[in-house]
Amino acid sequence: MAKIKLTLNGELRTIDVEPNDILLDVLRDKLGMKSPKCGCERGDCGACSVLLNGKSVRSCLVFAIEVDGQEVVTLEGLSENGLTTLQKTFLEFNSFQCGFCAPGVIISATELINKNPNPSTEEIKEAISGNLCRCTGYQPIIDAMKHCTSNK
Amino acid sequence: MEEYKYIGQPIVRIDGLEKISGAAIYADDIDFGTNLLYAEVVESTEAHALIKSIDTSEAEKVLDVVKIFTGKDFPFKFGLYMKDRYIFAQDRVRFIGEQIAAVVARNPKAAKRAAKLVKIEYEKLPVLVNQMDSFKDPEILIHPELDEYTHVPWFFPKTKTNVAHWRKTRKGDTQKGFAEAYYILEDTYTVPRYAHCAIETHVAIAKYDLSGRLTVWASSQSPHTQKNLFAEALAPLGLTHKDVRVIAPHVGGGFGGKAGVTMEIIAAAISTKLKGFPVKMRWSREQEFYNTYQRLGVIAELKIGVTKEGKITALDHKLYWDAGAYVEYGANVVNAVGLSAIGPYRVPNISIDSICIYTNLPPCGAYRGFGYSEFLFGLESHMDRIAEKLNIDPIEIRKINAIREGDKTAYGADMNPNGLFEAIDKVVKEIEWDKKIVSENEDKVIAKGFALFWKAPAMPPNASSSAFLKFNEDGSINILVSAMDIGQGFLTVMAQIAAEILSVPVSKIRVENPDTDRNPYEWQTVASHITWSCGNAVKNAAINAREQILQIVARTLRLPKEDLYLDDEKVKCKTKQDFGLPLREFVVAGIQAEDGTFKGGPINSSGIFMPEFSSTNGDPETSQGGHPNVHYTVGAGALTLEIDKKTGKMKVLKVVEAIDCGKVINSSLAKGQVVGGLVQGLATVLYEDMRFDKNGKLLNPNFTDYKIPTALDIPEEIVPIFIEVEQPDGPFGARGMGEHTMLPAAPMVANAIYNALGIRLKSMPLTAEKVAMAILNNSK
Numbered sequence: 001m002a003k004i005k006l007t008l009n010g011e012l013r014t015i016d017v018e019p020n021d022i023l024l025d026v027l028r029d030k031l032g033m034k035s036p037k038c039g040c041e042r043g044d045c046g047a048c049s050v051l052l053n054g055k056s057v058r059s060c061l062v063f064a065i066e067v068d069g070q071e072v073v074t075l076e077g078l079s080e081n082g083l084t085t086l087q088k089t090f091l092e093f094n095s096f097q098c099g100f101c102a103p104g105v106i107i108s109a110t111e112l113i114n115k116n117p118n119p120s121t122e123e124i125k126e127a128i129s130g131n132l133c134r135c136t137g138y139q140p141i142i143d144a145m146k147h148c149t150s151n152k
Numbered sequence: 153m154e155e156y157k158y159i160g161q162p163i164v165r166i167d168g169l170e171k172i173s174g175a176a177i178y179a180d181d182i183d184f185g186t187n188l189l190y191a192e193v194v195e196s197t198e199a200h201a202l203i204k205s206i207d208t209s210e211a212e213k214v215l216d217v218v219k220i221f222t223g224k225d226f227p228f229k230f231g232l233y234m235k236d237r238y239i240f241a242q243d244r245v246r247f248i249g250e251q252i253a254a255v256v257a258r259n260p261k262a263a264k265r266a267a268k269l270v271k272i273e274y275e276k277l278p279v280l281v282n283q284m285d286s287f288k289d290p291e292i293l294i295h296p297e298l299d300e301y302t303h304v305p306w307f308f309p310k311t312k313t314n315v316a317h318w319r320k321t322r323k324g325d326t327q328k329g330f331a332e333a334y335y336i337l338e339d340t341y342t343v344p345r346y347a348h349c350a351i352e353t354h355v356a357i358a359k360y361d362l363s364g365r366l367t368v369w370a371s372s373q374s375p376h377t378q379k380n381l382f383a384e385a386l387a388p389l390g391l392t393h394k395d396v397r398v399i400a401p402h403v404g405g406g407f408g409g410k411a412g413v414t415m416e417i418i419a420a421a422i423s424t425k426l427k428g429f430p431v432k433m434r435w436s437r438e439q440e441f442y443n444t445y446q447r448l449g450v451i452a453e454l455k456i457g458v459t460k461e462g463k464i465t466a467l468d469h470k471l472y473w474d475a476g477a478y479v480e481y482g483a484n485v486v487n488a489v490g491l492s493a494i495g496p497y498r499v500p501n502i503s504i505d506s507i508c509i510y511t512n513l514p515p516c517g518a519y520r521g522f523g524y525s526e527f528l529f530g531l532e533s534h535m536d537r538i539a540e541k542l543n544i545d546p547i548e549i550r551k552i553n554a555i556r557e558g559d560k561t562a563y564g565a566d567m568n569p570n571g572l573f574e575a576i577d578k579v580v581k582e583i584e585w586d587k588k589i590v591s592e593n594e595d596k597v598i599a600k601g602f603a604l605f606w607k608a609p610a611m612p613p614n615a616s617s618s619a620f621l622k623f624n625e626d627g628s629i630n631i632l633v634s635a636m637d638i639g640q641g642f643l644t645v646m647a648q649i650a651a652e653i654l655s656v657p658v659s660k661i662r663v664e665n666p667d668t669d670r671n672p673y674e675w676q677t678v679a680s681h682i683t684w685s686c687g688n689a690v691k692n693a694a695i696n697a698r699e700q701i702l703q704i705v706a707r708t709l710r711l712p713k714e715d716l717y718l719d720d721e722k723v724k725c726k727t728k729q730d731f732g733l734p735l736r737e738f739v740v741a742g743i744q745a746e747d748g749t750f751k752g753g754p755i756n757s758s759g760i761f762m763p764e765f766s767s768t769n770g771d772p773e774t775s776q777g778g779h780p781n782v783h784y785t786v787g788a789g790a791l792t793l794e795i796d797k798k799t800g801k802m803k804v805l806k807v808v809e810a811i812d813c814g815k816v817i818n819s820s821l822a823k824g825q826v827v828g829g830l831v832q833g834l835a836t837v838l839y840e841d842m843r844f845d846k847n848g849k850l851l852n853p854n855f856t857d858y859k860i861p862t863a864l865d866i867p868e869e870i871v872p873i874f875i876e877v878e879q880p881d882g883p884f885g886a887r888g889m890g891e892h893t894m895l896p897a898a899p900m901v902a903n904a905i906y907n908a909l910g911i912r913l914k915s916m917p918l919t920a921e922k923v924a925m926a927i928l929n930n931s932k
Contacts, residue, residue: 038434041436075173134349134351134405
């Protein structure tokens with residue numbers, strides 16, 4: 001066991017982890033953040049995406065011990081001051097169906113908009129192409145993101 | 153047409169906020185405290201073998217292992233339509249990945265490690281991986297005890313064969329019909345297996361508490377059916393229905409894969425011997441591929457005769473289904489197709505044989521489309537080929553034969569009201585069928601493809617729905633139902649139906665996923681029947697509540713009941729303009745009479761729906777005489793496909809789908825179904841390609857090797873069109889549409905490929921590789 005410190009959704013947390021503990025499992029089982037989901041355990045589906053120092057990573061491919069001293073944001077942490085414009089638009093557009101991929105998609109979309117407030121459709125597709133969704137056909141997600149960007 | 157306030161509106165999903173904020177709880181998200189145990193399954197490495205011995209001694213030594221269970225602990229069968237499965241393999245295994253034992257440990261790592269240490273000794277049996285071998289070979293029986301299995305009365309297993317069910321439909325005289333034909337086309341089409349690929353894998357947590365109460369939390373499409381099957385299978389342990397409870401939180405996609413019962417039975421069973429401890433099972437992505445259900449594969453021999461003018465004279469459709477090692481659910485897919493494999497056409501002379509064959513591959517079951525995608529690939533390819541031969545436009549030949557209201561279905565019942573012709577015309581217009589497009593790039597060719605579709609819900613004749621409705625003090629409403637929101641938007645649609653009847657805004661209505669202890673009976677969330685069936689139950693509950701409301705107001709305030717109506721959360725009176733009693737003032741508290749007493753009380757109501765006209769009493773040899781299907785939803789689709797002649801790579805430039813789902817309840821969610829369903833359908837054609845080795849081992853059970861579309865792979869434009877010919881017995885005229893949206897995908901693409909290249913592909917999937925190889929072979 002090793003003690004690590006991380007800033008999780010704006011709060012400094014300390015936690016004991018085994019060297020081979022996966023970040024996704026630690027976030028869900030030891031830190032109470034249930035929004036990152038487990039869909040494949042091998043980085044294919046993107047449902048476990050979180051922001052690590054502002055960049056999206058698949059938390060199933062990161063050892064918890066690697067995030068010592070760093071900043072992690074999950075979907076729970078995005079709406080601390082109310083829903084973001086992106087979240088509001090996803091809601092208004094009925095962008096998600098079963099919602100299981102939503103935490104990961106919203107993390108990827110947020111990363112893109114933070115970096116590039118006016119992305120092209122291709123850039124939007126590229127940004128969420130690592131997040132698999134079986135329900136929506138992606139179009140209502142892309143439409144919402146386009147709507148957000150053109151509003152700016 | 154009636155004006156509606158809530159019906160038809162593009163209302164925001166009532167579970168939307170939960171889902172975009174991270175609040176939504178799925179089965180794996182529930183905390184169970186420090187006593188939670190984890191189960192890992194020991195799987196068969198053989199596709200067909202006798203189990204000689206199971207040695208758990210090394211596994212037992214692993215630290216934190218609590219207990220190991222094998223088939224000896226639970227010699228019980230289960231199954232939805234046919235009880236042909238055991239909770240754990242007994243004396244033999246029938247597919248690679250089948251559960252033989254389960255290791256329960258204090259943590260998942262210990263359970264996984266120990267499961268690998270269980271040693272199984274097998275005596276190999278010959279393996280049947282191809283359904284035609286299995287059909288022809290009575291020497292090797294996958295289920296020697298087939299005769300002993302209990303099943304629904306509309307299944308016909310064939311003794312001493314690998315045929316679990318054979319659905320025959322006969323109408324008219326096919327011999328005469330083919331003799332009259334000017335042209336007969338006969339060919340074989342092959343459709344392989346597919347995987348659902350819900351992003352959430354199956355999860356079940358079971359707890360048998362110290363008082364003997366079994367609760368199962370499951371990612372499920374079928375909580376009440378699961379409760380029923382758990383109680384049935386575990387009855388020998390003394391469990392009764394009232395002791396079994398299923399709680400179904402949000403579910404991360406279903407597509408049929410979470411219908412019925414699969415791995416949940418393992419958690420339920422083993423928990424009964426771990427009294428007081430919750431035990432969790434979560435399928436890995438690999439297990440999700442090979443040990444839930446897969447979509448059935450089929451080899452379809454199709455023969456159609458037509459007159460010179462293009463009118464169908466006879467159809468003979470023989471479908472040989474690869475249903476896998478267990479068919480407790482999948483046999484009903486075969487049954488459904490056996491009743492409907494004429495497509496949406498008038499056919500005077502019909503012979504259908506739909507044959508459910510056991511193989512040593514993973515079990516097959518429900519998958520969005522329930523067999524219709526599979527037979528429509530051949531049928532709608534055939535229609536194009538016949539049209540070309542007769543020099544008739546492919547749209548025209550479909551119009552010549554398209555089914556109309558009142559025409560007879562294959563089993564002799566009347567076809568329901570439908571807008572098939574309107575769907576055809578609207579699709580033709582939107583896709584600009586007559587306009588040819590020439591690619592500017594000489595390596596690329598662009599062509600269009602067209603297809604019709606139809607589908608009926610496949611369900612027992614007594615599949616029913618029910619709803620409870622209760623008012624809160626502020627006039628808001630809770631509705632309790634037991635269908636599942638698997639993403640389609642069911643909860644929102646139920647709220648809209650109640651909102652319309654009671655004139656209460658959707659924002660004041662809460663509908664949530666069920667707990668079978670609290671929520672009333674629902675059969676399953678399958679068959680695209682929930683909007684129709686559960687919608688009727690909710691509508692009936694709302695009408696019942698309205699009746700109570702109007703009655704109490706009439707009685708207490710002495711107003712004529714026939715003049716009272718609900719509007720804007722108030723009771724109003726046609727003859728008394730100034731009267732408007734807000735619901736919130738009395739729906740819980742009652743109404744105070746002049747003498748100070750209170751009348752009425754909390755408004756609670758219930759509603760049910762069962763299709764009392766449905767029957768499976770058709771003749772086993774002909775299927776004539778019953779009314780097995782409640783109605784058909786029909787539609788048309790077309791696409792514009794661009795093909796790179798050098799690589800075979802295809803891009804869908806535009807796809808149009810018109811569907812007659814009766815009255816659209818929520819236009820935004822309905823569009824969502826079309827877009828999502830079409831992309832899923834196109835994926836089965838263009839990308840997904842399941843591979844087994846000769847021993848029956850699945851070679852690509854992951855998203856790296858089994859490709860489902862990403863955001864970069866979707867069509868450039870998708871146009872949903874709704875035809876709204878109302879379903880007479882549907883809530884506000886609605887009928888189902890969830891599954892239908894993916895049905896035309898395969899034949900549209902096959903027809904477009906032919907129109908582009910003159911190459912007819914008859915074996916799915918139609919991947920870039922296959923198209924490139926066909927171009928190469930064609931040029932030789």
